[in-house]
Amino acid sequence: MTAxxxxxxxxxxxxxxxLLTDLNFEVQAGETFAxxxxxxxxxxxxxxxxxxLEVPMAGSIHLQGxxxxxxxxxxxxxxxxxxxxxxxxSMTLAxxxxxxxxxxxxxxxxxIRALVQAKLxxxxxxxxxxxxxxEISGGMKKRGGIARALALEPSLLFLDEPxxxxxxxxxxxxxxxILALSRTLGMTTVLVSHELPxxxxxxxxxxxxxxxxxxxxAEGNPRKLRDESSDPRVQAFFHRRAEATRExxxx
Amino acid sequence: MGRAASxxxxxIDFLFWKPSIELPKLCGPPFLGNQDPLAATAFDLQAHGGGxxxxxxxxxxxxxxxxxxxxxxxxxxxxxxxxxCRVNMAKVERLDGAAAAVLMExxxxxxxxxxxxxxxxxxxxxxxxxxxxxxxxxxASLRAAPVRQGIFDQIGRSTVELWRQAKExxxxxxxxxLALVAAVRKPSSVQWRGTGTLMEKxxxxxxxxxxxxxxxxxxxxxxxxxxxxxxxxANLMVADLVTISLARELxxxxxxxxxxxxxxAAFAAEIGTMKVSEEIDALYTLGICPYRYLVFPRVLAxxxxxxxxxxxxxxxGSAGGLVIGVTELDLTPAAYLAETRTALTLxxxxxxxxxxxxxxxVIALVCCHKGLAARGGAEGVGxxxxxxxxxxxxxxxVLDTALTILFHNMRL
Numbered sequence: 001m002t003a004x005x006x007x008x009x010x011x012x013x014x015x016x017x018x019l020l021t022d023l024n025f026e027v028q029a030g031e032t033f034a035x036x037x038x039x040x041x042x043x044x045x046x047x048x049x050x051x052x053l054e055v056p057m058a059g060s061i062h063l064q065g066x067x068x069x070x071x072x073x074x075x076x077x078x079x080x081x082x083x084x085x086x087x088x089x090s091m092t093l094a095x096x097x098x099x100x101x102x103x104x105x106x107x108x109x110x111x112i113r114a115l116v117q118a119k120l121x122x123x124x125x126x127x128x129x130x131x132x133x134x135e136i137s138g139g140m141k142k143r144g145g146i147a148r149a150l151a152l153e154p155s156l157l158f159l160d161e162p163x164x165x166x167x168x169x170x171x172x173x174x175x176x177x178i179l180a181l182s183r184t185l186g187m188t189t190v191l192v193s194h195e196l197p198x199x200x201x202x203x204x205x206x207x208x209x210x211x212x213x214x215x216x217x218a219e220g221n222p223r224k225l226r227d228e229s230s231d232p233r234v235q236a237f238f239h240r241r242a243e244a245t246r247e248x249x250x251x
Numbered sequence: 252m253g254r255a256a257s258x259x260x261x262x263i264d265f266l267f268w269k270p271s272i273e274l275p276k277l278c279g280p281p282f283l284g285n286q287d288p289l290a291a292t293a294f295d296l297q298a299h300g301g302g303x304x305x306x307x308x309x310x311x312x313x314x315x316x317x318x319x320x321x322x323x324x325x326x327x328x329x330x331x332x333x334x335x336c337r338v339n340m341a342k343v344e345r346l347d348g349a350a351a352a353v354l355m356e357x358x359x360x361x362x363x364x365x366x367x368x369x370x371x372x373x374x375x376x377x378x379x380x381x382x383x384x385x386x387x388x389x390x391a392s393l394r395a396a397p398v399r400q401g402i403f404d405q406i407g408r409s410t411v412e413l414w415r416q417a418k419e420x421x422x423x424x425x426x427x428x429l430a431l432v433a434a435v436r437k438p439s440s441v442q443w444r445g446t447g448t449l450m451e452k453x454x455x456x457x458x459x460x461x462x463x464x465x466x467x468x469x470x471x472x473x474x475x476x477x478x479x480x481x482x483x484x485a486n487l488m489v490a491d492l493v494t495i496s497l498a499r500e501l502x503x504x505x506x507x508x509x510x511x512x513x514x515x516a517a518f519a520a521e522i523g524t525m526k527v528s529e530e531i532d533a534l535y536t537l538g539i540c541p542y543r544y545l546v547f548p549r550v551l552a553x554x555x556x557x558x559x560x561x562x563x564x565x566x567x568g569s570a571g572g573l574v575i576g577v578t579e580l581d582l583t584p585a586a587y588l589a590e591t592r593t594a595l596t597l598x599x600x601x602x603x604x605x606x607x608x609x610x611x612x613v614i615a616l617v618c619c620h621k622g623l624a625a626r627g628g629a630e631g632v633g634x635x636x637x638x639x640x641x642x643x644x645x646x647x648x649v650l651d652t653a654l655t656i657l658f659h660n661m662r663l
Contacts, residue, residue: 089628111319111353118352118384134627153315153347177383184379185347 002064004029004156004188005050010059012045018057019045020215025207029064029155030186032178034199034222036237037209043192044083046209047160050190051080063156075104078156079149083164085141087133093120093144094129100151119147122177124170139166143174150181157181159191163198175201196238200226208234289324292317294343298328305333310342313350322353329357332366340373340381351384362388416624423620426542427550434547442548449552453514454560461509465564468505469493469571477579486580490587491594493572494565498599502565503557504651507610510557511643515618518549519639522622523632531623541623550615557611558604565603602658609654610647617643 005027013019019042027033037043048054050061052069063069066077087096097116101107107115120126123143125136133141142162149157162178163171175198181187182202193199199206199222208218208225210233218225218234226238289295294311307328313321329336338354340346358368367388370381400408434441473493480488522545525531534541569591576582621639625631 090630105315107319111322114322114356115318115349115352118348118355118386121386122348122383132627134631150348153349180379180383181348184376184383 002029003027003062004031004064005033005190006062007050008060008062010046010049010061011057012042012049012054013057014045016057018214019211020209021058022215023059023207025216025219027188027190027205029188030182031204032182032189032191032202034203034206035190035192035209036194036199036206036222038194038211038237041209041211043194043209044160047158047190047192051078051158076100076152076154078158079152079154081142081145081149081157081159081162083160085133085138085143085145087141087144087148089133092130092132093125093136093147096133096144097148097151100148104152115151116147119150120144122150123147124173139170142166143170146174146177153185155185155187157187157189159189159193161193161195162191163193163195168197171195171198172201174198178202196240208237289320292320294321296321296324296328301333303334305329305336306339307336308339308342310344312345313343313354314345314347315349318349318353321350322357325354325357329361332361332364334366335369336361336366337369337371339371340377341371343373343377346377346380348380348384351380354381355384355386359386359388419624420620423542423616423623426540427546427616430540430543430547433543440543441551442544446548446551449548450556452517453510453552454556457509457513457560458563460513461506461560461564462567464505464509465497465502465567466571468501468564469497469568470575471571472496472501472568473572473575474579477575481580486576486582487586487590489572489576489580489582490569490590494569494591494595495599497565497568497572498595498603500603500651500655502561502568503603503607503610504647506557506560506564506607507614507647508644510553510560510611511614511618511640511647514553515614515643516636516640518615518618519622519625519636520632522546522619523625523635526623526625527628527631546615546619546623549619550612553611553615554608555611557607557614561603561607562600565600602654606651606654609650613646613650614643617646 003026007023007025010023011018011021012023023046025033035043035046045054049056050063050069055070061069063077087093088099091099094113094116097119098112101112101115105112117126117129120129123146125140125143125147128136128140128144133144136144142165146159146162149159157178159178163174166174178189178191179202182189189202191199191203203222205220206222206225207216209215210217213233218229218231222238225234229235229238292311294309294313294317297308297310299306299308305328307325354368354370358370361368370378373381473489476492477486477489480486480492522531525545531541534544573584573587576587577584618639621635621642625635
């Protein structure tokens with residue numbers, strides 16, 4: 001197995017203040033890797049660093065075939081789903097998904113239309129091609145965002161809270177889709193989430209971030225961590241125990 | 252893809268496919284003469300049999316970059332249409348989502364002619380992708396084609412939209428009157444502290460630009476008229492001209508235009524952003540009326556601040572006239588000021604202030620109303636702000652004309 005992403009001694013933060021220090025992890029090709037942690041633990045910040053939107057305060061990130069991520073204006077090497085979907089408000093759903101295809105391929109309009117329809121169909125948005133993002137629900141925006149992220153058939157996919165705010169059935173459907181895509185296409189997926197059922201269903205490995213510790217407190221298979229870890233903070237996260245966390249904070 | 256673009260094509264359109272002249276970068280060369288169309292692609296397509304049963308054998312890597320060539324090659328192979336067609340996928344090394352989507356597209360088109368495409372011997376990975384992108388022919392034919400809006404439809408919709416906007420405007424005015432009544436009955440319910448900050452932003456922060464522009468307008472007015480007045484030896488009259496036109500007309504209008512651009516646009520953008528990010532809805536759920544909480548303080552602030560800024564513009568404008576009077580028309584400052592005092596009546600100033608009071612209220616009302624009506628993300632806020640400024644300016648000029656005619660007919 002080759003490492004798709006290698007993170008070494010990464011320190012991230014805001015305004016010169018470090019939020020998380022000394023993060024080290026690797027994401028292997030074809031793996032589904034989850035970045036976990038409570039609200040405000042810096043999950044999304046880590047993701048923003050991985051996709052090159054933020055510059056690390058220290059340490060390095062290496063993406064296979066890309067090098068250090070940055071705000072490059074070239075053909076994107078990966079697909080990204082933002083927390084809110086981040087669909088362009090002035091374009092229809094179909095135009096949002098078609099945009100990367102129009103920009104980065106020379107396919108004709110008919111083929112692009114067929115591809116866009118197929119993408120929207122697999123995320124369950126068939127029939128909404130001509131809707132504007134403002135006309136659809138939050139969950140649908142998120143699924144539209146996934147369709148757009150998949151448009152260029154990326155081998156690496158970053159998902160920020162893919163199933164948050166979705167109903168259990170849609171959320172499970174999305175999990176199935178992520179699993180199917182990573183298993184069949186060998187796609188590497190990095191997802192940020194705190195939805196336990198979803199994480200346990202899809203993630204091969206995970207890293208658990210903690211605000212108090214200012215870094216990672218556990219790494220490994222989420223099911224194993226849940227069943228075998230002796231760290232009370234890890235147990236509190238996986239068993240949804242608020243008291244344990246609070247006692248930890250008090251101590 | 253346009254909103255009204257047809258989602259469907261006649262299933263036979265591939266029969267009329269013509270080779271394109273330009274060479275697409277990523278999709279391999281088009282079918283021209285004896286060139287092998289598949290030479291530059293990562294996959295291979297072989298057809299065996301024909302007539303009753305055609306077997307198409309696909310091999311290699313079917314990926315996004317070759318999917319258009321794949322689609323064309325497959326369609327060309329399937330012409331003329333055999334009775335049955337099987338696609339053997341046994342030698343496919345990799346199939347990505349785009350290529351799977353293209354295969355399904357062709358399959359659905361053939362379905363419409365009652366001759367579905369069969370995919371056989373696919374390795375498990377390839378079959379899994381085909382399953383993800385599988386399209387049921389029956390479902391595909393149920394997809395509704397987008398409705399194209401006719402001209403009458405569009406006119407009808409615009410009229411309904413206009414009516415809706417008019418009703419919204421009336422609702423807004425009603426809410427504002429209620430807010431006014433509530434404020435009079437219970438003054439403590441008004442956000443006085445917020446009003447102060449708004450006055451500072453709209454008034455004090457806008458002082459430099461009002462002073463500068465007021466001075467320049469007075470100066471220009473005096474300069475332009477000095478040439479004409481000199482001809483008649485009426486040099487002193489420049490003071491009358493500058494002072495009266497500033498007090499009655501230019502002072503209020505100039506200030507109102509500046510305030511529309513500075514504060515009105517800010518109000519519309521601020522409230523519009525709050526609207527699209529559901530903050531206004533949040534106010535409602537907290538039991539706070541956005542009209543009383545957001546709009547009323549802004550109306551008060553501009554209604555109060557605009558007359559003050561107008562007085563300032565009048566004064567510095569006259570100073571601008573004085574500079575030209577002294578330097579160009581050989582007047583003494585004392586003579587200019589004495590003439591100003593004689594020319595100017597109380598009503599000249601008051602009528603200007605009444606105008607600016609009306610302008611201030613109108614700017615705040617229009618911009619806040621537009622902000623509250625914002626819809627649809629960042630672009631919606633931009634549209635709202637533009638519309639707020641344009642509507643305000645339009646109403647300013649119309650109201651200015653109406654008030655001028657009214658005051659004139661009152662013989663004041």
